[in-house]
Amino acid sequence: MRAEPQPAPYRPDPQIDSVAPWLGDPVAAADFPQTTLRFRNRRWDTAIGLAGLSDSAWLEHFGRFVPLADNLPVPLALRYHGHQFQVYNPDLGDGRGFLFAQLRDSAGRLLDLGTKGSGTTPWSRAGDGRLTLKGAVREILATEMLEALGANTSKTFSVVETGEELWRGDEPSPTRSAVLVRLSHGHIRFGSFQRLAALEEDDHLAALVDYALRLYPGPPPPDDAPGRDEPAAILLHQAVARMADLAASYMVAGFVHGVLNTDNMNISGESFDYGPWRWLPQWDAGFTAAYFDHAGLYAFGRQPHAIRWNLMQLAIALRRLTDSAPLIAALESFPDHFNAAMARRFCWRLGVASRGAEADFALIAAAERAMKAEAVGPDAFFFAHRGGRAAQGDLAAALSGYEPAGDDHPLWSDAPPGLPIEEVEALWQPIAEHDDWQPVHAKVAAIRTLGDALGEPPVPAGHLPV
DSSP, X not given: OOOOOOOOXXXXXXXXXXXXXXXXXXXXXXOOSOOEEEEEOHHHHGGGTOTTOOHHHHHHHHTSOOOOTTSOSSOEEEOOOEEETTEEESSOSOSSOOEEEEEEOTTOOEEEEEEESXXXXXXXXXXXXXXXXXXXXXXXXXXXXXXXXXXXXXXXXXXXXXXXEEOOTTSOSSEEEEEEEEEESOOOBHHHHHHHHHTTOHHHHHHHHHHHHHHSOOOOOOTTOTTTTOHHHHHHHHHHHHHHHHHHHHHHHTEEOSOOOGGGOBTTOOBOOOSSOEEOSSOOTTOOSOTTOTTOTTOGGGHHHHHHHHHHHHHHHHTTTSOHHHHHHHHHTHHHHHHHXXXXXXXXXXXXXXXXXXXXXXXXXXXXXXXXXXXXXXXXHHHHTGGGOSOOHHHHHHHTTOOBOSOOOGGGGSOOOOOOHHHHHHHHHHHHHHOOOHHHHHHHHHHHHHHHHHOSOOOOTTSOOO
């Protein structure tokens, strides 16, 4: 079974104050016509001391954005640049969201509450700053499923329907509106480092490196790494380990993020900002999630490459603070980190104990061949062969000698949930037609049961133990 987040008292700690004057802009939330609570994350409100809020108080804080006690007095829209589909864009920033609060969990980690759909900011670029209710439902499902599958992801903390009619080109309009609150370990994107480098604000860039090292601590670089005492090099080594692990978690989950731009990369290594995501219907390295990704830049099989490319852009920004050699050494460690994470995460999801790198890589290769031959996706594959069962041919040979690991959960005798796009659409229809949320809540419960069945996930790489 998986351990639940541990209860904690409310511990506000707005550390962002130290960098706020040059990292973001104070903003106000939109004044929404209504606030109707649609989703409250009862698993995670306990972990940050907010379980005692009544629903009416919840709506005040996460629908009207009345500040939490002793926290940020006003929200902060962060500034950043970024590569979007590998084209540099200096006209970005939090255009429909902001950092609302910072607090500590029971382990002492600093966590952020940030928004999506909370209204316009100086960085809205003629957008309306809003989020569709359907988009919020999709983010609930994506974050719950990725959390169950062991990925280091932001958590959908709250969804409040806001009573506005929105017009969008990619779904029937007018459509309903919402504001979403995310819980994450950090709110600092690669693009914030890129912006400071582009503006040649080297003192601020160095201060942001120090902020990240202090609040998201990780292990030091290897003993033989050049420049291992340089703060910029230390941060890049940690970012490489974190992002290589994230890339592996996507691959083992069969998940396609869709928009792996540098402004969607978090220095804490978390996955976040779910737009045109998909789970693989069958194993296909060329499968894309975004209808506008015509070249397949962020196709399923290219995600590790895309994430590594983004790390290269972070290194270019950090080059203003240190020599090239320490940064190159950090980037060159990506393949080893990725391979180790793939083996660790693959064996965990399959429910077998690792037999070492050579055997694990052979098993992964055999599994990929089997999925291609049988035209199935990872969800069906991992269920069919949980604990090493029911394998034939090359796969049986690759699994020979592997011992089952993990609990014998009743779910493995049934059928664990997947999240194909057709089901997402089917879950939305009762809401759109009858305001019936029961199917979505039932799906979230089923996904959490899957997480329990899979057991305690691999610890995210690149962080110190808490």
